[in-house]
Amino acid sequence: MKRLRRESRRQVVSDLLLWAGLCIFVAAMGPDPSRDLAGFAMVTVPRLGLATVAVLVGRRYPLAALVVLLPLGPWQFGEGFATVDLSWLLPRRDVKIFPLLPTSPFIMWYAYLTGRRLAGTWPALAAFCLIVLVGVTVVPARGGDLSLWVSMATGLVGTYLVPYLLGLLRRRLLQQRRQARTSAEAQARLRERARIAREMHDSLGHDLALIAVRAAGLELASGLAPAQVQAAGELRIAAADATDRLREIIGLLREDSEAAPLVPVREDVPELVGRAAASGMSITLDLAAGPVPGLARAVVQEGLTNAAKHAPGAVVAVSVGPHLVRVRNGPPRSRPTARAGGLGLAGLRERVRLAGGTLTAGPAGDGFELSVTLPQAEEPDARPARGVSPPAGRSGVGDLQPAQEPLERDDRERDRRAADQRHR
DSSP: GGGGSSSSHHHHHHHHHHHHHHHHHHHHHOTTTTTHHHHHHIIHHHHHHHHHHEEEEEEOHHHHHHHHTGGGGOOOOOEEEEEETTTTTOOOOEEEEEEOOTTTHHHHHHHHHHHHHOOOOOHHHHHHHHHHHHHHHHHHHHHHHHHHHHHHHHHIIIIHHHHHHHHHHHHHHHHHHHHHHHHHHHHHHHHHHHHHHHHHHIIHHHHHHHHHHHHHOOOOOOOOOOHHHOOOOOOOOHHHHHHHHHHHHHHHHHOOOOOOOOOOSSSSSHHHHHHHHHHHHEEEEEEEESBBTTHHHHHHHHHHHHHHHHSSTEEEEEEOOOSSSEEOOOOSSSOOOOOSSSSSHHHHHHHHTTTOOEEEEEEEETEEEEEEEEEEEEOOOOOOOOOOOOOOOOOOOOOOOOOOOOHHHHHHHHHHHHHHHHHO
């Protein structure tokens, strides 16, 4: 009985109203109690009992309610939704189509709920076979005329099959909607993971490179004991190893199909250059008048990180304009140990592509240059660029990572093809 309890007062009220309406229509179908009390007791009272049981179990078990109301089904063929002339097909006229009884709307409602709530199809198929069997039994008992067979078939289709299919369609649509919502939530989680991975690579990778720069500067500084020099070298090696491990973690978190975020976070370009210069890098900044592109910080950060990793001690020139951002470094002054193949430049290339710009990167003279050209529709950075020159860079310091290696051949070939297409 606990399963038949209603969960709210609203359900109780709605079921009471449904029961009252069904009882009224059932009573209207039977004998008049004021004229035939015995007939009312023999016919209507049992039907009222069936209606009560159907409403009691119908909310949780609509298929059971459908079976309980089977005696009140469309088995009276004298009245129908329409009367048609089938003399062109059968030697019959005035054939009743879709027999309607006062209880037909209630039966259709429970048929709809069966399709809407019942997960399996086998119980519904078994119940429908039982209903067809009852109809096949009733028609011969009424004389077996062809018009009765037509009325019975249309009654079963209209009263049971069509509402069930509508409920089934509704259930499938709701399932698809839930699946779409679940998929959207999963995609949102993946995008968040990709965003976190991108920020980890952009921020932590840059900070680790600056730590390695500082450690290399300590390693080359004079006046330190051999143990201190060794400790600085171990710190530099640890920073390089941490960068490699970070790259592996980013590879797990990063989702290549997700769009990279277009808006960098935290500090602006002068702050970024100033912090790198304070770490020991020799940097010059040329900040042109006008709005700073939104991607300027990401481009400068990637260029400085690559210079710190692959060209330790090199002089770096940063140029930022409204539509052009360029980071160029000279030759390295010491032998680095960094490995190529990170995700930074590939992710930046995707950001620039989504912003409608072009990225070129490769050897320039005896150094390396990263250049990004952005369209005029590029949105300016939300934080105004401050015309503060970074601290004067100190002399080049060493980094632990291997000598600067150019971009992979695929990237260079792609850039060349894009340049050829533009010239054409």
